[in-house]
Amino acid sequence: DQQVKQNSPSLSVQEGRISILNCDYTNSMFDYFLWYKKYPAEGPTFLISISSIKDKNEDGRFTVFLNKSAKHLSLHIVPSQPGDSAVYFCAAISTGGSQGNLIFGKGTKLSVKP
């Protein structure tokens, strides 16, 4: 039973355009969400996060939107750059739970074409 789902295995975008990566979750206890980026042969690196008390968090070219009623979040990258080509993982956690571990989606591979 996948609690965090990234339904698009891959996404291709032209340089300079917007990249939108989507993530759905099923566990209503999740109250903190993160995006990680992973390059080949490297570990995931933290990108941006959002608490469930917010519906938007912005950091430079990266913005995460949270729709709690739909149990959906998205990552917007504007403008997209070739260096953004990587696998993006969505992750979620219930901060009030006894387990302090992130639940990850399967990832979306983003390709930004010059």
Add this chain to the structure above:
Amino acid sequence: DSGVTQTPKHLITATGQRVTLRCSPRSGDLSVYWYQQSLDQGLQFLIQYYNGEERAKGNILERFSAQQFPDLHSELNLSSLELGDSALYFCASSVAAHNYGYTFGSGTRLTVV
């Protein structure tokens, strides 16, 4: 360099064997997490240690075990290996038990033949 060191980077071993994966957390981090990434799968949480004590357990098989030592490095022991155990094993660390911006190592790629 993320500051989390995992060794070895690659490991090839036969079925039925036992291996040990090692992780040194980022300086100052007390919490260590182990994740497994199989082909076409997301990162599956295995186990968490905080300051030497087991804190949380995920989908870790009974054939697998881990520990965190007084110097805070951690080892993941995998025994009676099966072909299906072939995967990338990531270690991550964080300052506190409930700090969520984990820092990941570059992983150990285990191939069981």
